[in-house]
Amino acid sequence: MNLPFRPARLARIAGLLPVALALAAFVAPSAPPPPAPAVAHLPPAPPVPLLRQEMRRVCQLVGEVERATGQPTLNRTESRFGFWGTDLGASFTHKDRTVFLFGDTHVRPGLARPKDVDFIASTADKDPEDCLSLDVPTAPDGGFQPFVLPDTYQGAFGVPTGGFSLNGRMHVFASAEYAPATSWPAACWPPRTMTATASPSGSSCRVSASSTWPPRWWSGGTCPGCRRGRGRRCCCGQRPLPGQRPVPGRAARRPGRRQGGPALLRRAGPGRCPALERA
Structure with missing residues (x-):
């Protein structure tokens, strides 16, 4: 069936067309940015020296x-x-x-x-x-x-690890205590890092600071298998290594609290560190 031609209706449709096109342009997503130009070639790598040709015994x-x-x-x-x-x-x-x-x-x-x-x-x-x-x-x-540090285990793996000179004194870093790989109660030997200060002549030495972790340290009766009444210097039934001492403070007696941070220790007597300069 043919509909009659009505000019008024056609004019109304033509008037709405710009509005529809504007809405379509507003809703449509923006076009993606153009791709970056491809790099023609990479810059040459700097030459790497062959150290095996430069080092000798x-x-x-x-x-x-x-x-x-x-x-x-x-x-x-x-x-x-x-x-x-x-x-x-x-x-x-x-x-x-x-x-x-x-x-x-x-x-x-x-x-x-x-x-x-x-x-x-x-x-x-x-x-x-x-x-x-x-x-x-x-x-x-x-x-x-x-080279002796006071009240410090210096057996296997308890070694000086570095040092520096400041105001005429030597300051030495040392590791003390270690956890044996064959013993399960590793907390019985907590790792400790120490700083020792030597006198200007190097003839005397004292430990200036130490830091210890983890918390359980010879805390009798707190570890599985440790018998009570055998002394505070027993942890998990293990005997202390030569030169070891309990860490002072409440953390050594109360399990679950971490022992750490600096702790001043007593001064060593003369002759505990070797003299590097002769009078």
Whole structure:
């Protein structure tokens, strides 16, 4: 059926067309930004030095015989100072000397020293190309002088880890105590980091601060299997390691509280740290 042509209706439809187009443009999402232009090529990478071609072995500092050459070492530490091997060797500068911190030292047979003892050596040499001559402080028996921290376990893995010089004094960082991998009550040997301060001459030493974690430390009766009445220095039925002491304060007696932060300890007597300078 053909509808009659009505000009008035057509005019009304034509008048609404601009409004509909404007609404469509407002509702339609905006077009995405054009893609970034592709990089034509990457910049060349800087050259990487081959360190294996630049490093070489100079010498063996400790021991009696160079393991690489079979020749005597420059310092001959076994015949002169009584030890044939040691570990670490962290170094820093103090009064125009280079100080070396050695830990877990192995002594020659017949020299009375604790097992895995630590010591400090130094050198005045400025050019390491011809090796370094170590000055090792000695005890009255002729052997090396141990580096002793008061009331601190310094056996295996209890070692000096670094140091610095400030206002004429040496400050040494050391780790103390460790958790044996074969023993399940690891909390019986909490790790402890200490800072030791030596006198200007290096002849005396004191522990200036320590930090301990975790909280349970020789707290008798608080660990499974620990028998009450066998002393406060028993944790989980384990005997304390040589040189260990309970951490002072309430946290050592009340389980569940963390022991940490700095704690001042008593001053050591003369001779507890080796003298690096001779009068």
